[in-house]
Amino acid sequence: MLTRQLASRFCKDRESMRRCLGYLRKKDFVASAEGVHQITDKGRQFLAEGRTITSGPCGGNTTSRRAPTLRQRAWRVMRMRDGFSVEDLLGTLCDDNEGDPGRNLRRYITALEAAGYLSPFRRRSEGGGTRWFLRREMNTGPEAPALNTRAKRLTDHNTGKKFALGDQPLEASHVR
């Protein structure tokens, strides 16, 4: 079956399905070629034995940066739009179940601006907030640059570049 068909069958989004299939492939439970997936004999046997996959150490190969986090999804919207404000991102991405998404996004935007990814527009949004655009040359790829708030470091996994944000406060007063 194709990824989209499996995602549809299990009512999952495609990205979660891709990650799930990647995990099953690593364990040799599923074989994939050109986007088509098939259960292996090992996978069938595992199912027949009624066993369940348990979590365990993954040798430092964490997958968290691939998870569809708020920042990852915000990065995707930044790549789609010609310009955006924090309100735009909240209105497109946030449901009622995130802790403080506004603060999270403002920190992220401040870091991206400090690292040279974003530039502000001169005109503000209807609500009075700053609007930014992603600079063409800094649209580096699908993976959202990862912000380590404590270390004040931004890592772009598309290019491998790291940006030390130094003493830059991560909640600049003009970001609202």
Place this chain on the structure above:
Amino acid sequence: MRRMFVKTENYMKFTDGIQKIESRGAKEAGMMLVCGAPGYGKTTIVERWASDEGALHLRANVDWTPRYFLTELAKVLFAEENEIPRGTSSQLFEIMFERLKGGDIPLVIDEAEFTLHKKAATLEKIRDFSDRAEMTVVLIGMQNIVREVAKHGQINGRIGHVVEFGPATASDIAQTCDQLCEVRLSPDLKAEVHRLSGGRMRQALNIIASIEQVAEASGLEEVDVPDLDGMPLSFDWQTRTPSTVRAGRRGR
């Protein structure tokens, strides 16, 4: 005003359409048309889905040609400048086809009317990707795009589903008021917001922001129609007159 995504009936229609397209068989049509008047939330809803799915997203321009489309697709598919393939159109197509084969990454084209120039040459190229790479393609356009696409028989046959966005319903607007407005609105006032906005979500948000300002200035925690009677909360650009709250409409 609180800011968050409101799952309206248009959103439900869209996700239902996507579910149908995604569960299609290998040889079935993989293109979906999303159409409707401006302000009904097409772009926001599709962007929400595209950001969840990691879809490629392009906005067509008035001067799009097949070559222009291929170049733009290459830029989003190979983000690093030194990775972006160069070559003839057919070489570009083959390189990107190899990358997209299997249909794991959906493609969204906003302002899809601009792919219909010159006997829909650009849309034909998009169809090639959809057919051969088995990609899901979502085309967003205005109301008349369905009729325009229908003129091109071969492409029309590849449209697996059409989602037509309509104005927000009264219950959509009531839900929006409940989720986003920081003061409580009476059921009658929610109905007034629906009437004044004409079901356009952008307009409804502006009206809600105005109501909040009035409530703050008057120290109201709950607002009803009489509190705003005669107050202009919206502007009708067609008749060039302000649309005012009418208390006489209560109890409809």
